[in-house]
Amino acid sequence: MKAVLFANTDWYLYNFRRALALALQRQGYEVLLISPAGPYGDKLRALGLRWESAPMARRSLNPLREAALLWHLVRLLRREQPALVHGFTIKCAVYGSLAARLAGVPARVNAVAGMGYVFTSPQLKARLLRPVVRGLLRLALGGSGARLILQNADDVALFRQAGLVDPEHIRLIRGSGVNCAQFAAGMRARPPGDGRMRVLLASRLLWDKGLAEFVAALRQLRLQGRTVHALLAGTPDPGNPATVPEATIREWVAEGLVSWLGHVDDMAGLLGSVDVVVLPSHREGLPRTLVEAAACGLPLITTDVPGCREVVSDGVDGLLVPRGDSKALAQAIRRLQDDPELARRLGVAARLKARSQFDEHIVIQRTLEVYAELCEAPAAFTEPLL
Structure with missing residues (x-):
């Protein structure tokens, strides 16, 4: 056939x-x-x-x-x-x-x-x-x-x-x-860094993935004296009307808000190097980046919108924030930064859910x-x- x-x-x-x-x-x-x-x-x-x-x-x-x-x-x-x-x-x-x-x-x-x-x-x-x-x-x-x-x-x-x-x-x-066995490699011990929590957003670089809210949250955290290392993985998508111009991304990098990695082939390796994954999307089918992160046992922060709430139950295997709310996003990042045990517990639950459902x-x-x-x-x- x-x-x-x-x-x-x-x-x-x-x-x-x-x-x-x-x-x-x-x-x-x-x-x-x-x-x-x-x-x-x-x-x-x-x-x-x-x-x-x-x-x-x-x-x-x-x-x-x-x-x-x-x-x-x-x-x-x-x-x-x-x-x-x-x-x-x-x-x-x-x-x-x-x-x-x-x-x-x-x-x-x-x-x-x-x-x-x-x-x-x-x-x-x-x-x-x-x-x-x-x-x-x-x-x-x-x-x-x-x-x-x-x-x-x-x-x-x-x-x-x-x-x-x-x-x-x-x-x-x-x-x-998602091949959860492959992404289990991401559960290895995190490599030594500079002590800052490493927060990753990995997606096509579109406005409706919540990039504006992510950048606004990072600015708020900076004003509060918080030190996080924000990573952005992905590339603009010229075929989509909602694409973020590359010039805008480079402005964020120049401002010192994010490190832009571009396209990443080894997502398991990248996820193994970070502490938290965020996706403040406006709407999804079912976001693969969250499932891959869950398979690695990472705590997740995402929006309470269709698709994202299929992966994350608030307070159980991640944190949900309202769509478009950069203040709530900053608060969620700060919460995980202040409570490593909560972050660990959410990551364990996320992996169990990924293996059983996705x-x-x-x-x-x-x-x-x-x-x-x-x-x-x-x-x-x-x-x-x-």
């Missing part, structure tokens, strides 16, 4: 879905990965996976370019004749599902991690696009051969309320999965079960994941 996995970047496929693709291969699937061209395509091929580029521009609104992309996908799917197409993110869900319908692919699975820019941004362009995208989603996600995978309970309720898809066809799978074995098993609803496909692993 052949399955096509379609995402808006090759980086996403490599970092978030390669374990799924490799597991599918071991289950006997033929797997084809599709995304816009990028440096991770060759890395996917080096793993023995088949990857092809698609002429997709994430921010494009050009009708001719979008029609060309749809036609490219239709021709590709007609050539490949897969049993199933699995799309990730809203744009890939729409285009992949529409192309699958036109090409006669019997099964369509879509995983939407959050509502995306169109539904969360207050910008005029986003508000104008919403009714169009809603209509396309209803068309793309409908039908008995479709399933929609969402990552948190808030999004499940939102999609049901919006009537975008038959509620019976919605499945809740929390995240893309490990990639669990996520891939649940995904295979969704496939089996639509195709004559195995619903369980025949061999363990490596």
Whole structure:
């Protein structure tokens, strides 16, 4: 049986879905990965996976370019004749599902991690696009051969309320999965430093990840005489309208507020060098960076918003602060700095939760079960994941 996995970047496929693709291969699937061209395509091929580029521009609104992309996908799917197409993110869900319908692919699975820019941004362009995208989603996600995978309970309720898809066809799978055994290396003894608590924010550098609030909190801590070593890992995302300009990040570095690490491949190693992970995001599907940090046994500080509160229960396995509240964020950092025993206890609980709810074995098993609803496909692993 052949399955096509379609995402808006090759980086996403490599970092978030390669374990799924490799597991599918071991289950006997033929797997084809599709995304816009990028440096991770060759890395996917080096793993023995088949990857092809698609002429997709994430921010494009050009009708001719979008029609060309749809036609490219239709021709590709007609050539490949897969049993199933699995799309990730809203744009890939729409285009992949529409192309699958036109090409006669019997099964369509879509995983939407959050509502995306169109539904969360207050910008005029986003508000104008919403009714169009809603209509396309209803068309793309409908039908008995479709399933929609969402990552948190808030999004499940939102999609049901919006009537975008038959509620019976919605499945809740929390995240893309993390190899908790790999990140256990992050639980080693922290390397010696200068005595300052090391606080990490690792994400795509977007305003809606809460970067402005993080920087404001750091300024408040400085005024209070607090010494923390703040680390920022990630790069701007030019394909997203909410990207933070590189010049702004460099201004924060020059101000002495953060150390900017850029893109980090060895996240397990980085997490093993810090004391606290924060993510003051405005909304998430289910944030992988928090799950990776939890798998390392780190205390977490995040916002009380959809997606983030799936990972953190306030005072149990992390601390929750209100969205957009830099003062509360600064207070939470200060609280963990003043109470190392609380930080330790939260980290232990976070790791237990990561292993029991967010490990990639669990996520891939649940995904295979969704496939089996639509195709004559195995619903369980025949061999363990490596």
